[in-house]
Amino acid sequence: MFERHEGGESAILVHVNFNDENNREDVEELQLLTESAGVTSCTVLTTSRNAPHAKLFIGTGKTDELASLVKMHQADVVIFNHSLTPAQERNLERIIDCRVVDRTGLILDIFAQRARTHEGKLQVELAQLRHIATRLVRGRTYLEGQQGGVGMRGPGETQLETDRRLLRARITNIQKRLDKVARQREQNRRARKRNDIPTVSLVGYTNAGKSTLFNRLTESDVYAADQLFATLDPTLRKLELPDVGDTILADTVGFIRHLPHDLIAAFKATLQETRDADLLLHVVDCADENMRENIDEVNAVLEHIEADEVPVLMVFNKIDKLDDPTARLEYDEQGMPRAAWISAQAQLGIDELLSALNQLLAGTQVEHQLTLPASESRLRSRLYELNAVLSESFGEQGEAVIDIRLQKAEWQRLLKQEGELLESFISD
Numbered sequence: 001m002f003e004r005h006e007g008g009e010s011a012i013l014v015h016v017n018f019n020d021e022n023n024r025e026d027v028e029e030l031q032l033l034t035e036s037a038g039v040t041s042c043t044v045l046t047t048s049r050n051a052p053h054a055k056l057f058i059g060t061g062k063t064d065e066l067a068s069l070v071k072m073h074q075a076d077v078v079i080f081n082h083s084l085t086p087a088q089e090r091n092l093e094r095i096i097d098c099r100v101v102d103r104t105g106l107i108l109d110i111f112a113q114r115a116r117t118h119e120g121k122l123q124v125e126l127a128q129l130r131h132i133a134t135r136l137v138r139g140r141t142y143l144e145g146q147q148g149g150v151g152m153r154g155p156g157e158t159q160l161e162t163d164r165r166l167l168r169a170r171i172t173n174i175q176k177r178l179d180k181v182a183r184q185r186e187q188n189r190r191a192r193k194r195n196d197i198p199t200v201s202l203v204g205y206t207n208a209g210k211s212t213l214f215n216r217l218t219e220s221d222v223y224a225a226d227q228l229f230a231t232l233d234p235t236l237r238k239l240e241l242p243d244v245g246d247t248i249l250a251d252t253v254g255f256i257r258h259l260p261h262d263l264i265a266a267f268k269a270t271l272q273e274t275r276d277a278d279l280l281l282h283v284v285d286c287a288d289e290n291m292r293e294n295i296d297e298v299n300a301v302l303e304h305i306e307a308d309e310v311p312v313l314m315v316f317n318k319i320d321k322l323d324d325p326t327a328r329l330e331y332d333e334q335g336m337p338r339a340a341w342i343s344a345q346a347q348l349g350i351d352e353l354l355s356a357l358n359q360l361l362a363g364t365q366v367e368h369q370l371t372l373p374a375s376e377s378r379l380r381s382r383l384y385e386l387n388a389v390l391s392e393s394f395g396e397q398g399e400a401v402i403d404i405r406l407q408k409a410e411w412q413r414l415l416k417q418e419g420e421l422l423e424s425f426i427s428d
Contacts, residue, residue, distance in 0.1 A: 009076040011039045012069050016058060016082060017048040030081040037110050042073040057088045067096040079106055086135040104131060119181050126174045133167050190387055198361050199248040201274045204283035205294035206254030209317040213283060213344035214251040244361045255301045264304060275307040279360055282314050287321035309412050313356060314339040320346040329356055367405045369428040374398040386410060
């Protein structure tokens with residue numbers, strides 16, 4: 001259904017330096033994304049603008065220069081390091097006579113190549129369908145049929161509407177199948193909570209070394225490589241900690257600057273593992289000169305998926321690339337680990353990291369006794385939905401005395417949603 005990059009394709013890369021921080025991208029990251037897609041970069045066209053050109057994004061002069069470069073290098077595709085509107089893509093393709101792909105399309109293509117599981121393939125296809133739906137335009141002769149008038153009527157409108165209807169039907173079908181997968185994942189999460197098995201989720205900017213660390217901690221063989229989005233499908237493995245027991249470690253897809261919203265929406269079920277985790281290991285490439293910006297981007301995505309309330313242990317990876325490759329732990333004011341400096345590849349600091357996990361997870365649960373009046377049946381039902389109820393009895397006035405136990409992150413989320421009302425019912 002979709003045009004996919006094939007190995008050996010050649011591309012002209014286009015990067016624009018904007019004054020606006022929100023539009024700024026990294027040209028080196030574009031080159032890494034291109035390599036990850038299996039495309040060879042011929043050259044990079046750079047320019048500076050205060051704002052994107054409405055019709056051509058880079059302006060008429062640079063578009064003519066781009067057309068000359070395409071002809072000179074006989075490029076197969078032009079890849080922009082920015083998001084383009086459908087109209088800008090069509091206008092550029094008409095002038096340079098070459099296929100144009102924007103940053104979102106490139107990332108979607110990489111995801112399509114990397115998806116391995118049934119769920120991952122469905123999620124990627126859903127994101128692709130949503131993206132292409134905004135670009136569903138037939139050739140100019142088809143569209144002329146929509147103008148009406150003698151000699152202008154034709155199959156254009158019918159064909160275009162047929163394509164849109166097929167897209168909508170396919171999107172609905174995939175969404176139903178993903179909803180079914182999400183329900184299964186939710187059942188598995190509830191089962192883990194009932195068995196008091198904590199979950200640790202690895203998050204971080206793409207290529208920070210999450211999968212390498214995952215393999216090191218769990219003695220697994222998940223695919224890991226020095227490339228963007230080497231891991232796409234989520235993987236769960238069991239990890240044994242001395243004072244905690246069985247723990248589930250989850251490896252998730254890496255984040256990236258300006259991650260397409262269609263991808264965030266499509267991977268909602270996968271990212272739910274992050275939202276419901278008891279602890280996040282935020283893996284950071286400490287040798288990357290853009291380390292601070294990458295941390296901010298990950299935090300922004302965590303906030304977007306409502307996972308910003310989950311406790312975080314910062315893991316500064318790849319210390320073997322630093323001048324001082326010393327493995328160590330950093331502690332907060334309460335004496336609890338807040339950061340670990342390690343190298344998963346060189347096996348530095350792994351024991352220290354395991355010790356930090358053991359300390360943090362040993363106290364991840366909270367227990368309370370609540371006295372709920374009979375009128376609070378909604379809150380009582382919510383506690384049962386969370387599998388938080390240990391025991392329940394009833395007083396003379398019909399009030400429910402409930403002993404609960406749940407993870408700290410879930411308790412903080414509940415407090416945030418219910419506010420002072422919940423706190424007023426605590427009777428222990």
